[in-house]
Amino acid sequence: MRLFATTALIALTALPAAAQDWKSDYRIVRFGILSGENESDRIARYTPFQEYLEKTLGVEVEIFTAGNYDGVIQALAAGQIEFSFLGSSAYAAAYTETAGGVIPLLTQIQEDHSTGYFGVIVVRCDSGLKTVDDLKGKTLAFADPDSTSGYNVPYYNLVQQGYQPEEFFAAIPFSGSHEAGVAGVANGQFDAAATYINNEKNGIPQRMETKGMIKEGEVCVIWTSPEITSGPFTARANLPQGLIDEMKAAVMNVPTADPQAFKDMSGAEDSTAKGYVEVDHARYQWIIDMRDWFKAQRDS
Incomplete structure (x- = not known):
């Protein structure tokens, strides 16, 4: 090829x-x-x-x-x-x-x-972070400026829910990809990352577990967007x-x-x-x- x-x-x-x-x-x-x-x-x-x-x-x-x-x-x-x-x-x-x-x-x-999926915010399961409110002053990594689930939808909906990302979080960097963001959470580089799931069985975190990139149960979802087309x-x-x-x-x-x-x-x-x-x-x-x-x- x-x-x-x-x-x-x-x-x-x-x-x-x-x-x-x-x-x-x-x-x-x-x-x-x-x-x-x-x-x-x-x-x-x-x-x-x-x-x-x-x-x-x-x-x-x-x-x-x-x-x-x-x-x-x-x-x-x-x-x-x-x-x-x-x-x-x-x-x-x-x-x-x-x-x-x-x-x-x-x-x-x-x-x-279904023909949709969901933007999610993930954290380390052992971090003690349970809600978006717990992320105040923390680092939230978005995936890419043109990512629907990894940036646009979570950012937009966080604003609608009363959060101003630039002010609420300590930093909101772009990781470059969904996997890089989730891996960054697993290794402690980021406190949280935006990515996506299709459902409880399928999505970026589940795929990364299957590939051995992160351990099973290492990252947990604490926020879910409305359904995305x-x-x-x-x-x-x-x-x-x-x-x-x-x-x-x-x-x-x-x-x-x-x-x-x-x-x-x-x-x-x-x-x-x-x-x-x-x-x-x-x-x-x-x-x-x-x-x-x-x-x-x-x-x-």
Whole structure:
């Protein structure tokens, strides 16, 4: 598998090729994944899916990773990748950055038919910290400025609940990724960190326990956000419709066509993910509205 290679940038305003001819224009198709965990684990989890796509689409497929969320967003905006798995806030950022030049296609659905997840704040279980009030004067690490669950939703909701993060906490650094924040809590670097869970069985802390990155029962959740709309698998809007349709079908079918690849993507042995459902832009408008609130705070 080759990772991202430099190519000529494709402007988002370019006219799409005829749907039936897309393979002659897109001999390599690239999809991006966000920096929720370290790069080697991200690549390992998605390599079986990449191989499945190559067999299904009949073209070479490459994985694109970046050191932060914005790297993937900018790659979409610059036409350097065709598709990406995005969080809700990252999709909103990409939509804004491209002036509507991206299309949400699918989002993951769980066994209980839910299509959302939750931002959480975690602490060491032995820290004696039980509530947000206990974090006054402590360090809370957010994941990334473009992370829905790791920054935007917890920050926004903490403000709505009467907390002013810059004043209430001693420091609110960005850890760079969900895993780095949780690991920082486990090793004492941070008092608390924002991350996400899908449910009690699946999420970043559970995945890290499975991988042996933290001990079972080492970190505990002390705050949970309202449900967040799961992020979409996203396409550039200027791609040939044939390519979009074939990729969308391939992703939709992976749970049954290649169950192991789908399982590996989830990153947890007891994942409750069952497949994908179609989504549209309207589902994410509230995330854009929330980001507009952030912008208004910065500009005021």
